[in-house]
Amino acid sequence: MSGRIRAERTAIRTLGGVLVAFLVLPLVALVVTTSFVDFEQGLSHPLVWPALRLSLLTTTISLAITVALGTPLAWALANTKSRWSHAVETLSQLPIVIPPAVAGIALLFAFGSRGLLSSENSSLTGSTAAVVIAQVFVSAPFFIQAATSAFRHVNPKLVVVARTFGARPLRVFFRIAIPLAAPGLVAGAALAWARALGEFGATLMFAGNLEGQTQTLPLAIYTAMEADMRAAQALAIVLVVVAFALLLFVRATMRRSLSAEGRA
Amino acid sequence: MRRDTRPPWLPKSWNGVGAAGACLVLLAVLVGACGRDGQPDRLVVFAATSLRDAFTTMSGPFEGAHPGVKVQFNFAGTQQLRTQLEHGATPDVFASADARHMDALVAARLLFDPVIFAENEPVVVVSTEAAGLVQSFEDLPKADRVVLGTADVPIGRYTNQMLAKADATLGPGFRARVEAKVISRELNVRQVLAKVSLGEAQAGIVYRTDARSAGARVTTVAIPPELNVTASYPIAVAVGAPNPDLARAWIDFVLSDAGQRLLRAAGFTTPDTAGPP
Numbered sequence: 038m039s040g041r042i043r044a045e046r047t048a049i050r051t052l053g054g055v056l057v058a059f060l061v062l063p064l065v066a067l068v069v070t071t072s073f074v075d076f077e078q079g080l081s082h083p084l085v086w087p088a089l090r091l092s093l094l095t096t097t098i099s100l101a102i103t104v105a106l107g108t109p110l111a112w113a114l115a116n117t118k119s120r121w122s123h124a125v126e127t128l129s130q131l132p133i134v135i136p137p138a139v140a141g142i143a144l145l146f147a148f149g150s151r152g153l154l155s156s157e158n159s160s161l162t163g164s165t166a167a168v169v170i171a172q173v174f175v176s177a178p179f180f181i182q183a184a185t186s187a188f189r190h191v192n193p194k195l196v197v198v199a200r201t202f203g204a205r206p207l208r209v210f211f212r213i214a215i216p217l218a219a220p221g222l223v224a225g226a227a228l229a230w231a232r233a234l235g236e237f238g239a240t241l242m243f244a245g246n247l248e249g250q251t252q253t254l255p256l257a258i259y260t261a262m263e264a265d266m267r268a269a270q271a272l273a274i275v276l277v278v279v280a281f282a283l284l285l286f287v288r289a290t291m292r293r294s295l296s297a298e299g300r301a
Numbered sequence: 302m303r304r305d306t307r308p309p310w311l312p313k314s315w316n317g318v319g320a321a322g323a324c325l326v327l328l329a330v331l332v333g334a335c336g337r338d339g340q341p342d343r344l345v346v347f348a349a350t351s352l353r354d355a356f357t358t359m360s361g362p363f364e365g366a367h368p369g370v371k372v373q374f375n376f377a378g379t380q381q382l383r384t385q386l387e388h389g390a391t392p393d394v395f396a397s398a399d400a401r402h403m404d405a406l407v408a409a410r411l412l413f414d415p416v417i418f419a420e421n422e423p424v425v426v427v428s429t430e431a432a433g434l435v436q437s438f439e440d441l442p443k444a445d446r447v448v449l450g451t452a453d454v455p456i457g458r459y460t461n462q463m464l465a466k467a468d469a470t471l472g473p474g475f476r477a478r479v480e481a482k483v484i485s486r487e488l489n490v491r492q493v494l495a496k497v498s499l500g501e502a503q504a505g506i507v508y509r510t511d512a513r514s515a516g517a518r519v520t521t522v523a524i525p526p527e528l529n530v531t532a533s534y535p536i537a538v539a540v541g542a543p544n545p546d547l548a549r550a551w552i553d554f555v556l557s558d559a560g561q562r563l564l565r566a567a568g569f570t571t572p573d574t575a576g577p578p
């Protein structure tokens with residue numbers, strides 16, 4: 038009988054193992070098929086540094102916009118229970134599920150030269166601002182989702198107590214809600230940043246592909262595939278390492294917040 | 302007595318090990334089914350983006366002449382297709398928008414017997430809003446937003462060659478004045494066309510065939526012959542092609558009178574009809 042149990046356990050693990058192997062293999066391949074020399078030469082390709090700088094700049098700006106506008110929105114969503122707030126929450130999550138190519142076309146029709154919000158003489162397409170717009174569009178929903186969930190876990194009694202002692206809504210928001218929800222907010226911001234860093238389709242379609250102006254890291258990888266595969270691979274490895282570090286950070290933050298909740 | 306919680310549709314002999322085995326077998330079958338070996342009636346053609354309209358039109362009469370055969374296309378930038386070939390993709394036929402990539406693939410023994418089947422020339426396309434602004438090649442710097450191909454794709458390389466020539470004849474600085482207006486360098490020629498026909502860019506450089514396919518959404522400005530370059534399109538059979546006979550038949554059809562006529566209808570010049578150099 039115990040042999041039977043062991044066999045069944047092995048069966049379950051084998052099935053799971055197949056999927057894990059499939060998920061990990063491409064990333065392993067990315068790293069083991071390069072050599073240190075190739076990696077170094079890849080990183081010295083002229084595409085690399087302008088793209089890295091631009092990615093850092095644009096994702097910092099888009100993250101600041103996302104956090105500045107997303108935090109109040111998430112607090113409001115966490116504290117209202119009307120049909121409208123449900124609708125707003127659903128709408129704000131829509132960009133998570135729509136394909137990037139759809140986002141690109143939609144942004145063109147909204148902000149492009151012939152778009153809804155176009156003006157006579159200026160066009161956003163081709164500008165760095167367009168990159169930021171694309172990044173905010175695809176990444177803000179991740180932050181809103183995480184922040185709303187973090188605010189929902191803030192003990193409502195604390196808020197009530199603060200209000201009875203005369204604290205005004207802004208003071209409650211800044212002194213109670215944000216500190217208590219901080220781990221969730223940070224994790225959400227990290228996820229949103231990762232998504233903005235990886236943004237590709239909408240940027241290519243809406244913003245363009247010009248070195249130093251709109252060519253972010255993912256676009257540089259795509260462009261480098263045409264020119265020098267080693268540069269594409271080197272950039273890809275850099276992005277994997279950054280993403281992995283970010284994932285570890287998010288998981289550590291969430292674990293700490295969970296254990297803190299457990300103690301409370 | 303232990304209550305049986307299994308769903309009634311499950312066979313009595315069902316157990317975990319069997320299920321796991323079945324899943325693995327199913328997986329193997331599904332993955333195997335995605336392979337494309339042993340399909341005698343399928344012709345896979347990798348072709349440069351600029352061939353999209355011409356080749357798609359040609360597939361109709363070809364399939365008519367070869368009953369039961371299905372032609373499948375993979376249209377992309379020539380360099381992208383080259384990368385796919387170098388990483389093990391085995392189409393039957395490869396049609397390139399420039400001789401350089403073709404030569405490299407022949408040298409790498411991935412293709413053989415290339416033959417030039419068509420020629421194309423770059424033109425300037427102008428968005429409807431800017432039609433009055435850019436009326437000749439010399440007007441190109443007057444456009445506020447210009448889109449070109451990246452230097453690594455054929456159209457981008459031809460563009461750079463033309464701009465270099467223009468610097469010599471239209472005065473030094475012409476190239477720099479154009480490049481100051483560039484808002485994006487696209488990775489294939491259809492993206493250049495899309496940006497112009499959507500009005501996101503005022504002008505771009507594409508092939509004559511692309512300009513023709515856009516119809517009235519763009520206006521076309523010819524480039525003076527002394528500045529222009531000719532794009533040659535070679536076609537070849539892939540080494541290890543699953544269907545070498547069909548591949549030959551496709552190339553013969555492309556080179557036949559009917560095929561060449563369809564290419565000319567799409568805006569290509571064909572080697573026989575091309576004027577004296």
